[in-house]
Structure formats: C-alpha cells, structure tokens
Amino acid sequence: MEHRIADTLKILTEADKEACEIVRVSENEPVSSKKRLFIESYGCQMNFSDSEIVASVMREAGYATTSDADNADVLFLNTCSIRDNAERKVRKRLTELNMIKKRKPGTLIGILGCMAERLKAKLLDEEKMVDIVTGPDAYRDLPRLIEEAETGQKGVNVFLSKEETYADISPIRLNSNGITAFISIMRGCDNMCSFCVVPFTRGRERSRDPYSILKEAEELFRDGYKEVTLLGQNVDSYKWTGQPGIIAVSEELNVNSPTQVHVNFAGLLEMVALVSPELRVRFSTSHPKDITDEVLYTIKKHDNICKYIHLPAQSGNSRVLEIMNRTYNRDWYLDRIDSIRRILGDDCGISHDMITGFCTETEEEHQDSVSLLEYVKFDFGYMFAYSERPGTLAAKKFTDDIPADIKQRRLAEIIEVQQRISMERNQRLIGTIQKILVEGTSKRSEDDFIGRNDQNKKVIFPRENFKKGDYVNVMITDCTTATLRGYAVEKTPALANSHQPVS
C-alpha cells in the first residue's frame, strides 16, 4: 500500500513543478574569480523565491552560484518545516554536506528559512557542522554572518521583522527557464490555522510596495519573460497604503486622495496585468475566507490573467475546519466555488490542498472531504497526511490521535478519487484547442515542447519550428491524469481565445 501511495503522489508531483517537496539546486554562473555559493531549496514556491533574494544579497558580497556542492565555499540549505518529513530530509542532507566539509575544511554550512526560524540556536547544538542559522527575514545580514563564521564563531540571526519585504532587492533568477518567474508580493501570515507552523516561522503578514512589484514585472517582461506568478501565503489579503508611485494610477485602484493610494489584491492584479497583454499573470495562494468577487471579476476582465485558482480546502467537514481554525465552513467554501464557476465558468482551473487524519477526524468527516472533491471536480490537488508540528495550536490543544495507517489509508482514498476526477477534467479537453505558453523541451523527448495552458495544465506537443516563449494553439488529442498531449495548430497572439471547442 505504501508503495502505491508514493507512486500516486509522484504522479501528482510531476503534474506541477511547483508542488511541495521538490528540491531545487542553484546553477553555475559563468565566472571564475568569485567565491562560490551552493543553495539547495526545499518546500514551497515562496522558498524558491527567497533563494533568489539570497543569491542577490550574496552576489553583492562577491559570491557566484554553483550547482556543484563539492566546489562551493558556502553551502546553504533553504529549509521547510511544514511537515516532519521535510525536516528529516534536510537533516539527512546535512550529513552528506558534512562529508564535503570534512574533505574541505573551511567550507561553511548555513541553514536558512523555516527550519532555522523554528529551531533557532538549538540547531547549532543538534547539528555541530552548521556554522550559520538565518531566518527568512534576516537574509540581508548573511554577508556579516559569513564573516563572523569565517572567524570561527557561529552566525545566528532569526529576527522576525514586521516590515521586511526585500522590495528593493532584484532577485537573481535560479533554475530559470527564462519564460516564467515568481514575484513575491507579501510575506508572513496572520491566519493561525491550528495545524500550521508558517505563522511561527515566517512571522506577521506584510504586503510589499505595489510599485516595486510592478517594476519587477516590467523588468522581467523586458528581459523576455512571458509569465509571472504573484506569491504570498494568502494573496487575497494583500493590502498596501502609501504615496502613489511612478505609474499613472487608474481610478480602479481605489485612489482615495492624490496623496494616499490604497491597493488591494484585485488592484494589484490589474496593475500587473496591464504591463502587457503578452505577459501572463498567475497567483498563489488564495484563501477561501478572503477571495472576493472583485478578484474574480478582475480575472475575468483581463485575458492575460490565467483562469486558474489554487484554493486550499484542508477538509470538507465543518467541524474539522473549525478546529483547524480555518474560519470558514463547508458551505462557505462551496459558495466560493459556486462564485468561481458563475463568474469564470466551468473551464476555470481549480486546485486544492487537503489534509487527512487531522486530530479527532472521524470516518464520516473524512467522507465529507471525499464528497467535496466529487462536488467541486478539482483539476488537481496536493494532499497530505496530517503531521503534528511542535508549537502549533493543534499540538498544544489536541491529541494527534489518528493512527498513521488510517491517515495513510484516507490519503490513498482521496488521492484515488482526485486522480479519477483529474482524468475526467483532462479528458473533456480532448478535441479542443488550448493556448500554450512554451516553457521548454519536454524531459522525455528532445522533439517535444512542454508548456502550460491557462488552467495550469501541462501540455506536450511536437516542437516543429516553434520556440520557447511562443504562445501556440495546440489541438488536444490525448491525456493522462497529469498531462495533455496534442499538436500545434498555429502560433497565436497572447490575446487569442484560449478554449475553442472544435466540432
């Protein structure tokens, strides 16, 4: 059974590169004189985006990135604490990095991100080979911490800020395909879901200046990028008030007075969408309690805002949602889904996160999660067995009382249901033409290109004479649960309709 679960999860993970539990490694920069930095990043998109800020801070300090840990002067692991297995993975990797340090004394090892913040200086006691421990809000301090570590002292900074957004730092794109990029629009989270460690590791929620976001999007577009994903733990609660910036601000952005501008998430989406109709805009993650019809109408209004929403449910049962402290119930969640369908139609892609075996969850309550999947017909989902995290509200208030085998059985059940629904959702696109943004060559064959449609589904097709960054109309002929396959019909301008049924 365990093998089957792992296999199924693997299929889902391949369905979307940004899925949790992927590891990303920095690439070689073509310079010979500089000191070398190796960064390995674990966990969510936010962490990958943070590593790009770290690379930028380190470049200023004279470091170039490398993909070869053996040849690096500094080794960073940018870590995730969301589930216990994420932390175990990092501990295992640390023992491997320690071998490098033994072979090459003087190499520095740093733990960054959520695990650094959660464990703080305790990490230095537990993992003797670690020289530097830096939380998510302290990356500007890395050069100083390295200097400290070079003198033989340990460098620790886990200060959580209420203001830091790294707005002025231009990220260095790591593992970039040159076509799609992340833009971090806010940091932290104020929600306190009872199962979640994020509010403790990433601190209070704060939104980044919209003009710096816009500038980053414009620069990316100028550099040839065709898609940006706006990132935050809860993008719908984005809010910023301040002086108008360098662009002409339209009335739709809630201008209250000439000197004070209020920008909410709908306003920000609109600002970024107006950079160019050729630039696709995505965003993640939406929160069911906060996503508004105003946001949905903004998505509808702009063809280049992708019709795809990641709306984590976590459970389909109202009692479980209440003890998870999600602040919505099943009816509220379904009402939001109905609004998405009403405003954006049946073709809008929707995905979810779901947790099985949360404290006290009964078999009937688990069945409510299954029935939620059946009702919504999500395109795909990220599903997890509950993992108790020290310090969270759930760890303090409830007993982690669902045995591991039951959590895993429930997980296998929802994965199976989701796989069937994903297949159905993909099959309905066979015989339609989908507008694809080409991201690169398919891993399986040099002769094929891979890209994604509006709804974030991967599409593979023969490359012919197209190139990376092209928008191509592809006739869908076949699918798996995770991928669509087809052939190119024509190159298309970005604004062309993305979903035309063919008779």
Ligand code: SAM
């Ligand atoms: N901010 C996003 C939201 O509220 O939906 C999610 C952020 S979290 C990094 C990603 C997902 O990890 C969550 O949606 C949840 O499904 C899962 N997760 C978080 N804590 C977990 C835990 N203790 N055990 C299992 N899964 C967990």
Ligand code: SF4
């Ligand atoms: Fe965690 Fe909830 Fe915040 Fe998401 S909204 S990061 S699940 S506390």
